[in-house]
Amino acid sequence: MTNLSNSLEPGTVSTASGVNILRPYNSYTVPVVLTDTLTGNPVTLYTYPASYASSSFNQFEVINAPSNRPDTYKTFEVAATKRYSHRWNGQVSFWMTRNHEWIQAIRPTPNSDPFPIDDTWNWEARGSALYNLPWGFEVSGFYRAQSGIPGQRTESFSRPLLLQGATTLRMEPLGAHRGPVIAIANLKVARNFKIREHMRAQLNFQVFNLFNSSAATSTSYLTGPTYLQTTGIVAPRVGRIGVAFSF
Numbered sequence: 345m346t347n348l349s350n351s352l353e354p355g356t357v358s359t360a361s362g363v364n365i366l367r368p369y370n371s372y373t374v375p376v377v378l379t380d381t382l383t384g385n386p387v388t389l390y391t392y393p394a395s396y397a398s399s400s401f402n403q404f405e406v407i408n409a410p411s412n413r414p415d416t417y418k419t420f421e422v423a424a425t426k427r428y429s430h431r432w433n434g435q436v437s438f439w440m441t442r443n444h445e446w447i448q449a450i451r452p453t454p455n456s457d458p459f460p461i462d463d464t465w466n467w468e469a470r471g472s473a474l475y476n477l478p479w480g481f482e483v484s485g486f487y488r489a490q491s492g493i494p495g496q497r498t499e500s501f502s503r504p505l506l507l508q509g510a511t512t513l514r515m516e517p518l519g520a521h522r523g524p525v526i527a528i529a530n531l532k533v534a535r536n537f538k539i540r541e542h543m544r545a546q547l548n549f550q551v552f553n554l555f556n557s558s559a560a561t562s563t564s565y566l567t568g569p570t571y572l573q574t575t576g577i578v579a580p581r582v583g584r585i586g587v588a589f590s591f
Contacts, residue, residue: 362404363452367396372453376505380515382497382567387515390454391507409449418442426473434473441466447518455511464494464519480536485529492523493560499567515567523563526578529554543591549583556581 372390380387423437445462467490474484496518502510534548562576 362406363450364402365405365407366401366403367392369451369453371396372455376503378501378503380499380567382499382515382571387499387501387513389501389506389511389513391505394507397507407450409446413446413449415443415445417444431477432473432475434471436469436471438469439467447514453508453511455513459496459514459517462494462518465491466494467491482534482536484532484534487527487529489525489527492525493562494519495521495523495563495565497521497565497567497571512566521563521565521572523560526559526561527555527557528552528578543589546588546590548586548588550586552582552584553578553580 371392374391374393376389376391377386378389379385419439419441421437421439423435426432426434443462443464443466447460447462448456451457451460469489470487472484472486474482476482497515497520498512499515500510500512530550530552531554532548532550534546537545537547539545558577558580560574560577562574564570564573564575
């Protein structure tokens with residue numbers, strides 16, 4: 345993908361509404377040295393001269409990222425299907441993808457330059473099967489596992505010297521942190537009834553997230569009190585009884 349006007353990566357400064365063309369990238373010429381509150385190391389950020397501070401320099405325009413910053417992906421996938429016979433069928437699949445994606449499609453300031461690439465690997469495995477038992481009963485299941493969500497530490501700096509206001513900086517490569525594998529299993533047991541020649545009913549019981557996984561689906565990597573805190577988890581185990589009619 346090329347010439348995007350905004351990043352596809354979550355958690356970045358959005359440029360969907362445009363970038364400031366009167367306060368462009370090359371106007372950020374004033375270095376400001378601050379301290380990384382986690383490591384104590386010096387960090388250099390950039391702001392613009394006071395001559396650019398007037399609100400008359402606020403003019404935004406939607407632009408495309410340069411064509412020399414394409415996003416590319418390499419994917420491998422394999423799948424196998426067992427057609428219905430001997431009372432059962434099933435399917436399994438596995439894919440993995442290598443990303444080479446610019447975390448921010450457009451460079452609005454030099455502060456967006458550190459650790460700009462997502463070079464992570466992601467994968468997913470799936471499996472499902474159905475077995476017909478005697479007396480109209482059937483049991484089926486579904487299983488999905490995927491790689492944990494990659495993350496990178498960020499830090500928000502807010503000082504009077506930064507004329508643009510609070511500035512968030514990426515502090516490490518994306519993928520320096522990785523959440524746990526997310527695995528979900530569902531199970532369904534059903535009993536089929538024939539009511540008339542072309543009318544059937546099914547009474548079923550389903551369990552979602554059978555093993556009650558609580559794997560993290562999102563984590564805060566912002567330096568501060570919430571750093572490395574889990575902010576989202578897989579929904580808990582749920583059971584459901586249902587009736588379905590077909591005619």
